[in-house]
Amino acid sequence: MISRSGSGNTRFTTAMAFLVYLFLYVPIFVLILYSFNESRTNIVFEGFVNRGPCGPFYWYCQLLRNDDVLEAARNTLIIASLTTLISTTLGTMAAIALQRYGFFGKRVSEGAIYTPIVTPEIVMGIGILVFFSAVFGWINSALGLTGGNRLSMGMTTIIVSHVAFTIPFVILTVRARLVGFDPSVEEAAKDLGANEWTTFRRVTLPIIAPGVLAGAMLAFTLSLDDFIITFFTSGPGSTTLPIYVYGLLRRIVTPEVNALSTIWILSVFVLVLIYQWIERRD
Amino acid sequence: MAVDTQLQPATPAKQTWGDRLRERTGLQGFLLVSPTLLWMLLLLIIPLGLTIITSFGQRDADGNVIYTFTLENYARLLGITPEGFDPLYMRIMWRSLVLAFQTTILVILLAYPLAYFIARAPQQRRSIYLFLVLVPLWTNFIIRIYAWVMILRNQGVLNGVIGWIAGLLGMDYTPIDFYPSQGAVLVGMVYEFLPFMILPIYTSLEKIEPVLYEAAADLGANAWRTFLRVTLPLSLPGMTAGTILVFIPVIGTFVVSDILGGRQVILVGNLIQRQFLDARNPPFGSAASIILMVLTLIFTLYYTRRFGFGEEIRGG
Numbered sequence: 001m002i003s004r005s006g007s008g009n010t011r012f013t014t015a016m017a018f019l020v021y022l023f024l025y026v027p028i029f030v031l032i033l034y035s036f037n038e039s040r041t042n043i044v045f046e047g048f049v050n051r052g053p054c055g056p057f058y059w060y061c062q063l064l065r066n067d068d069v070l071e072a073a074r075n076t077l078i079i080a081s082l083t084t085l086i087s088t089t090l091g092t093m094a095a096i097a098l099q100r101y102g103f104f105g106k107r108v109s110e111g112a113i114y115t116p117i118v119t120p121e122i123v124m125g126i127g128i129l130v131f132f133s134a135v136f137g138w139i140n141s142a143l144g145l146t147g148g149n150r151l152s153m154g155m156t157t158i159i160v161s162h163v164a165f166t167i168p169f170v171i172l173t174v175r176a177r178l179v180g181f182d183p184s185v186e187e188a189a190k191d192l193g194a195n196e197w198t199t200f201r202r203v204t205l206p207i208i209a210p211g212v213l214a215g216a217m218l219a220f221t222l223s224l225d226d227f228i229i230t231f232f233t234s235g236p237g238s239t240t241l242p243i244y245v246y247g248l249l250r251r252i253v254t255p256e257v258n259a260l261s262t263i264w265i266l267s268v269f270v271l272v273l274i275y276q277w278i279e280r281r282d
Numbered sequence: 283m284a285v286d287t288q289l290q291p292a293t294p295a296k297q298t299w300g301d302r303l304r305e306r307t308g309l310q311g312f313l314l315v316s317p318t319l320l321w322m323l324l325l326l327i328i329p330l331g332l333t334i335i336t337s338f339g340q341r342d343a344d345g346n347v348i349y350t351f352t353l354e355n356y357a358r359l360l361g362i363t364p365e366g367f368d369p370l371y372m373r374i375m376w377r378s379l380v381l382a383f384q385t386t387i388l389v390i391l392l393a394y395p396l397a398y399f400i401a402r403a404p405q406q407r408r409s410i411y412l413f414l415v416l417v418p419l420w421t422n423f424i425i426r427i428y429a430w431v432m433i434l435r436n437q438g439v440l441n442g443v444i445g446w447i448a449g450l451l452g453m454d455y456t457p458i459d460f461y462p463s464q465g466a467v468l469v470g471m472v473y474e475f476l477p478f479m480i481l482p483i484y485t486s487l488e489k490i491e492p493v494l495y496e497a498a499a500d501l502g503a504n505a506w507r508t509f510l511r512v513t514l515p516l517s518l519p520g521m522t523a524g525t526i527l528v529f530i531p532v533i534g535t536f537v538v539s540d541i542l543g544g545r546q547v548i549l550v551g552n553l554i555q556r557q558f559l560d561a562r563n564p565p566f567g568s569a570a571s572i573i574l575m576v577l578t579l580i581f582t583l584y585y586t587r588r589f590g591f592g593e594e595i596r597g598g
Contacts (some may be wrong), residue, residue: 004313009402017399020392024418027429030439031421032434044437061547094318101311109315112322112464118526118533118582119326122551123575126558126567127329130336161324164325221416232558242424249541253428261425267418271357 005030017201027102028265035258042255044268049255059255060263066256072244073260078239080223080232083162088216090163091170092208100169125232128161132233153235161233162223169222170215178209210279325430328492330575345562355569371553375573378549379436385471389528390521392472393479397520399512400480401487408488415480425476425542430470434542436463462544470542471532478531479524486520487513530578550574 009017017189036056039046054061097103098110116124136151145151185207189199205212227242234243245257337355339346357363359371400411418426433439441457448455460466477493490513535553550570557567 009399013395013402016395020396020476021414023392023473024415026435027426027473028418028421028458030432031425033428043431043435045439047382052477090318090321094396095427097311097314101314103315106311109319113315113318115322115326118530118576118578120530120551120574122534122554123333123571123578124329126554126571127333128325129328129558130564130568131325132330132465134332160321161325164321167321181417198359221419225419226425228535242422242454245366245424245428246537246541249424249428249431256429257425261421264416265421266397271416272363276409276413 005138031258032262032265035262036253037255037258039250040254042258057259059259060097062254063256063259063263068239068244069241069256069260070238071263072241073264075155075238076224076241079158079162080220082159082218083166083223084220087163087219088212089168089171091215091219092174092217094167094213095171096176096204099175100183114168115170121165121226121228122232124165125161125229128157128164128229131230132157138206153233154238155237157233158238158240161229165226165229166219168175169218171214174208174211175216177208177214181207183208322534326595332444333568335570336565337572339565339568341563341565345564347526347564355566356573358566359569359573372550374553375550375577377547378551379577381468381471381549384468385475385532386525386529388468388472388479389476389479390483390524393476393483393524393540394517394521396516397480397483397487397521400484401490408592412481415477419477424537426474427470429475429539429541432522434466434469436461460543464547465545466542467539467547470538471535474535474538475532478527479521482527482570483517484518486517518589522585524581525585529581533578534574 006185024132032043034045037045038049048056049058050056051058052061079132094113098106098113135155139145140150175229181204186199186203189203190196192200227246230243231246234240241260245253248254248257288350322348334348338349338351338353339355340350342348361367361369361372396415398488400408400415403411435441436457436459438461445455445457488517488553494512494516495508498512499535503511534551536549537557539547539549539552542556550573554567554570554574555568557563561567
């Protein structure tokens, strides 16, 4: 069954893998199929829609007119992008510090930084909720803020919280890349007269770039995918896509949501293919 | 990839006075890590501290928190009430634990064959196979659960397919209510967290030297014995890491049970969420949250001690 070289798959393992892939993809196919549904309630597939100038893409055109969904999608993308930017920057800095330097309180720092990984999201979510309610309540009453001026949950609280739970994953990813790093190339740069910043920009960063990029992608994925922490830290005007769909699930989810998910998956697919193509070319 | 946590002070050929000072005080390292530390202090440590303080508090009639010191909330969770023993909340916690174990076992059973397949695939195809594992994650947690609602509901895809097959065989078929149910919750959980087990198991399988398989074969081991004595033990670190990445989110989630369980399946996550939103009892919710955190820490510590620290988590 197992070939002597230790590689290659038997028909049995291939079949098993195919079944697991099937399990992973059936829901995705259903999601895409139902974006072409004739029925608005989207409970039963009543055949392919063919209405208006858009024909089979009727729900995709409807989607462009649905401001609620579009705003939710925009919020989600803004949050994920800013989260990725902040958490990749801070995470890379911290990874370099933890991997390369010794400093006072290093062990404690490591413990604090990795805690989010072993904390259930709901515990972190309600902790942050309790924290912001207390701080905002205190500031609002201290400064006598009323009405629209009151501090409340919104995009900022979501982004700040997303950064907190994505940073550990960025640090882990970048550190993994730093492990095999030969410090002598940095010394060479310094011997040749480069200052620390130039050394970092021209030598260190290009070498750890794949790790930083992988960390950024991980942060982006985790932020896009998050529901629980967003749920506890969002406020009026900061509805994200998951929060929007969660609200709809109690009533009717129209095929517009399926249309959006389809566009979403296809765009990520294309982006990753481009990324892989660039990586292979290098 | 094990992460080297040893201090590695860079020793440049020419040390300036400034270099030596920075090295000795570790100022530079500390400055680099301090924004992250501040972030963790404000959004993790202080919030957890506040949750602990709140869990010893009470609420007034309007749902506001009164900060006192009472063990009432914890007593209630453990079933001790003025009216006698009430195991309601203990049962919820037990149900959450059982579901988390069931999910983890099913996820391992599904993830292992796929990770094994990818690790043994030709090198140039592995990244595309791994990529295919990640694609479902790019929809969204909620969208994926919604997809399962479409599949499992009474008039959904699964009943449609079974009905069609039954029709071909000339049999009658009454659609089954797969959703909402405890089974639907289990399927949803397994689906949501499967990729988090596939990746770490793959990482440890991929590291096994082919020489070991050759040695096993030379020593007369058959395929099954090679698997049990070589492959499986060497992939344990991956399974440990995967178990932590799956078990912890599963035990704390409330969305899957909320939607696929149709409010019949109440887990610790649902209990906590309702105390904050519907029941307006933050102290009780905080106490439940702290108990969940303690359960998680006990599990993680026991598990990592028993099976070794999941270096696959640390090594990404």
